Amino acid sequence: MIEWQPWVITMATTIAWVVIITGLLQIGLYIVQLVYAAISLANRPPVSRSSLLWQRYSDRAPPIAVLAPAFNEVVTIVESVNSLLSLQYPQMEVVVINDGSTDETLERLIDQFALQPVDRYYDLTVRHAPIRGLYASPRIPNLLVIDKENGGKSDALNAGINVARSPLFCSIDADSILESDALLRAVRPFIEKPDEVIAVGGTIRLANGSDIHAGRVTRVRLPRNFLALVQIVEYLRAFLMARLALSRMQALTVISGAFGLFRRRLVLEVGGYSHGTVGEDMELVIKLHRHMREQEKPYRIEFIPEPVCWTEAPGDLTILGRQRARWQRGSLETFVKHKDMLFNPRYGRIGFLGFGQILVVDVLGPVIEVAGYILVPLLWSVGLLSIEYLLAYLAITFTFGIFVSVATLILEEVELRRFPKPTDLIVLTVVAIVENFGYRQLSNFWRLRGLWQFLRKQQGWGQMTRRGFQRA
Amino acid sequence: MSTPVRVLVCDDDPLLLELLEFRLAAKGFDVQAARDGGEAMQLLESKPPSAVVLDAMMPFIDGYEVLRRIRENPTLKALPVIMLTARKQEKDIVGALELGASDFLAKPFIPEELVARLIRLTGPAQ
Amino acid sequence: MGLLDLWDISLALAALSLAIMTALVVGRFITERRRRNILEQRKLLMPLLLGGKKRTALTELAVPKWLLAALSVELVQLVRGDERAQIAAAATDAGAAAELQRQARRGSARKRASAVEALAYFHDDKSSETLALALSDKSPDVRLAAAMALAESGRAPAAERLMETLGLGVSENSMLIVSLFQKIAAYRPAEIRDLILLPTVPNSVKAAAIDALSASQDYGLVKTINELALRTDPSSEDLPRFLRALGAFSHPGGAPAVRHCLSAPTWWVRAAAAEAAGRIGMSDTAFKLGEMLSDPDWWVRFRAGEALVRLGSEGKTILSRISKGKAEPARSAARLTLAEQGIPA
Structure with a gap:
């Protein structure tokens, strides 16, 4: 055994403590979230058949504009639009925004829906690339197509927000697959608390492995691909636990770009989606919080646990890695842009709970955890740390992780039961255990890569090549 | 005895289909059921019925689109179509009739009334 | 609590969660069998x-x-x-x-x-x-x-009792109150009408009662709503609902309140007033509506344009004149409103 200098030992213990305490903070947050999510699920309003929802809400439901951005979607565009037009909702306009596609997306639409150029008086409040033309169909009065110059997803949505006239808009991704009654379900908070609710998010589920027919999920099944399976557990954790709990605390900081319902007027007031960020969906919600807090108006941003939208997750490592790095960059950009809100009493629970969560889970978490992967075992093996430290470290990285994942599955099974077969549950439980060994570490490395990209961009080295919406 | 009148019932609610099948079969109709617009179009083309009861809100191809395709199809053009739908605002009723619906019933509905209206359009069930 | 406890706690929690999950899976297998039975x-x-x-x-x-x-x-x-x-x-x-x-x-x-x-x-x-x-x-x-x-x-119990038990307008502001009132009004319209008249009823509840009755063609309400709208704070969020009801009645009895609200300080009231002016057919507001095409708020301009079209030839003449002028944003508003309606300028 080497005789270490006392200061070296102190340093090693300090490092171990930092790793353990950040880990504990994260786990503490997760456990609190689990409790809140459970309370929220137990108290959620009845989930009714859609025919009953229609009877109850259709007369009161405010008009919604569904904003569907499209960039080079010639293959799927007609099917997607048909599927949107057949959504169950009393008053809805479908606004397709062709974001300067270089393929025949626009021609395809014109052809299929017998579109004709129209004039329409629209708002110019939020900024976006020029609109080249508007098209409508005499046959389908609630369809409008905007043809504009390329500017990316935020830019396309901004154009849609300007042109839409409904008091609410629903933003979706080009590859979002909506449930038929998604709008009817998601609009409920707007009807029940019309004077307070400004935005609503819903659960996004992964369609990998399920049967999809003409833009609808017709049968829920688990994928065979391990990466896709892990992401199913991840999505449950993100939506069923984190977002549901944060919305219960009224500190929800993200509404997924795949499906979100917003009060149009307020989004105009905050200038719409921001340009030049990759986390525009998160940033919009933060801007809304900031705006309402600064105006000192009571408001609510809600989340409904029912699944409203399906999306395809990447099944290969490279694409998934890129996606995760981008997500990380997005949260960091938003965090830094609005850092003055952190622990600022002016922003109340958003500053403390919302931003505190981003700080612990997104900003500090990955860096310290990855440092821990290397340092703690190393320091232990050279005799600088006792076995207690190693075990505590293992508890934080592995066993607590298993607990949180499995507990989310329990919540799902007790409250929602959306997985049809009992064997699905077994598979998911196994995945919830296994993901802690390997996948979790990998995803933290991806996040570090996102941090690196973010730092490079801050230095002005990054280049902006993004044109399409990167469905990955 | 003549062959029973065949009616295609198209709705995405399985319970409503069951109810209609039960009620219409009891009146002597030969009932075919379709769960969505796509299935309805297939059945319409493979063995054309004598009348259609059509929901408006269905996945894939909605009822209005099915109706439009029926009216554009030379062999189906004159087919009696009753819209049976929860969309019952003024513009929905007018819209359906303008598209060529033969009749319009709002949900929740009175099964007796549906039967009476069907018989008015097709003649007695047998 | 020592570090070792942390390890023990984590193990215990993980084991507990797995045990619960196992129980749930077993339960699922059992209900699966029963489910088929139930379908039968x-x-x-x-x-x-x-x-x-x-x-x-x-x-x-x-x-x-x-x-x-x-x-x-x-x-x-x-x-x-x-x-x-x-x-x-x-x-x-x-x-x-x-x-x-x-x-x-x-x-x-x-x-x-x-x-x-x-x-x-x-x-x-x-x-x-x-x-x-x-x-x-x-x-x-x-x-x-x-x-x-x-x-x-x-x-239904008496509407006043419902106000109390449900906390209407106080803790309960759901839009479903309109549906509730509509259902009651189908057989006891007088009770809902009284809510509009009672001074103690909050404005948001009055708005719900008015919404519920606005399809009733009970023109006696127009005078009441008109007075209510004139009395209401011009920045109130309920005022647009009163104005919309007046528009839905399309009765000249609502004109005074609508005219008054065309110059309200808040955009939502001005926009709702413009819309109502068009629906009621208040041709005397045509000039004012033309001015409102320069309003700083897009919704007000949009509603003013729409109302001018509703007013008929007089309104269209004004739109056409402004569309040939130079002053923005009125010019675009007028030009595009006409184009959208397919009316030659």
Whole structure:
């Protein structure tokens, strides 16, 4: 055994403590979230058949504009639009925004829906690339197509927000697959608390492995691909636990770009989606919080646990890695842009709970955890740390992780039961255990890569090549 | 005895289909059921019925689109179509009739009334 | 607490979660078997509920009561008229109503709300009693559902009492209040009308009552709403609803309030007033509406343009003149409004 200098030992213990305490903070947050999510699920309003929802809400439901951005979607565009037009909702306009596609997306639409150029008086409040033309169909009065110059997803949505006239808009991704009654379900908070609710998010589920027919999920099944399976557990954790709990605390900081319902007027007031960020969906919600807090108006941003939208997750490592790095960059950009809100009493629970969560889970978490992967075992093996430290470290990285994942599955099974077969549950439980060994570490490395990209961009080295919406 | 009148019932609610099948079969109709617009179009083309009861809100191809395709199809053009739908605002009723619906019933509905209206359009069930 | 405890706690929690999950999976396998059984029973139940005649067979059939209740409610909701009454009667005989009453008193708020909602279709005394009791449930969702169920079936308590028990306009501001009032107004319109007249009723509740009655063609209301709108704070969020109702009546009796609100300080009131002016056909506001095409708020400009089109030739002349002018944003507003309506400038 080497005789270490006392200061070296102190340093090693300090490092171990930092790793353990950040880990504990994260786990503490997760456990609190689990409790809140459970309370929220137990108290959620009845989930009714859609025919009953229609009877109850259709007369009161405010008009919604569904904003569907499209960039080079010639293959799927007609099917997607048909599927949107057949959504169950009393008053809805479908606004397709062709974001300067270089393929025949626009021609395809014109052809299929017998579109004709129209004039329409629209708002110019939020900024976006020029609109080249508007098209409508005499046959389908609630369809409008905007043809504009390329500017990316935020830019396309901004154009849609300007042109839409409904008091609410629903933003979706080009590859979002909506449930038929998604709008009817998601609009409920707007009807029940019309004077307070400004935005609503819903659960996004992964369609990998399920049967999809003409833009609808017709049968829920688990994928065979391990990466896709892990992401199913991840999505449950993100939506069923984190977002549901944060919305219960009224500190929800993200509404997924795949499906979100917003009060149009307020989004105009905050200038719409921001340009030049990759986390525009998160940033919009933060801007809304900031705006309402600064105006000192009571408001609510809600989340409904029912699944409203399906999306395809990447099944290969490279694409998934890129996606995760981008997500990380997005949260960091938003965090830094609005850092003055952190622990600022002016922003109340958003500053403390919302931003505190981003700080612990997104900003500090990955860096310290990855440092821990290397340092703690190393320091232990050279005799600088006792076995207690190693075990505590293992508890934080592995066993607590298993607990949180499995507990989310329990919540799902007790409250929602959306997985049809009992064997699905077994598979998911196994995945919830296994993901802690390997996948979790990998995803933290991806996040570090996102941090690196973010730092490079801050230095002005990054280049902006993004044109399409990167469905990955 | 003549062959029973065949009616295609198209709705995405399985319970409503069951109810209609039960009620219409009891009146002597030969009932075919379709769960969505796509299935309805297939059945319409493979063995054309004598009348259609059509929901408006269905996945894939909605009822209005099915109706439009029926009216554009030379062999189906004159087919009696009753819209049976929860969309019952003024513009929905007018819209359906303008598209060529033969009749319009709002949900929740009175099964007796549906039967009476069907018989008015097709003649007695047998 | 030492570091070692952390390890022990984590192990215990992980083991506990896995044990629960195992139990759930086993439970799932068992219910899976039962589910097939239930599907079979459901098939038997359908014709009996619809048949109406063989009620004894229905009582003898040994199906779980919750299944009977659930299926009856789903069926009842599909139909109306005699058919609805028949199915409800058959279901009540077989014990569906009793089951729903039980559910309405026990269980989670979600269960109670669903059961209460379903009891709307059951008119026996016990069901009415359960609903009356549910009006003072601790969950606001259940209370509102009970009020809706009672209103739906002609059993609503006095509107003033509902205001109190539901906290209307105080803690409860749901848009469903409009539906509730509409249901009550179908058989007791005077009660809803009185809400508009009573000075103690909050404006948001008055707005709901007005919305509920605005399809009624009761022109006597126009004068009342007009006065109410003139009295209301011009930045109130309820004012647009009053103006919209005046527009829906299309009656000149609403003109004074609409004219007054065209110059309100808030955009939402100006926009709603412009819309109402068009609907009522107030040609004397044509000039003012033309001015409003320069309003700083897009919605006001849009509504003003729309209203000018509604006013007919006089309005269109103004639009056409402004569209040839130079002043923005009025010029674009006028030009595009005309283009959108397909009217040559």
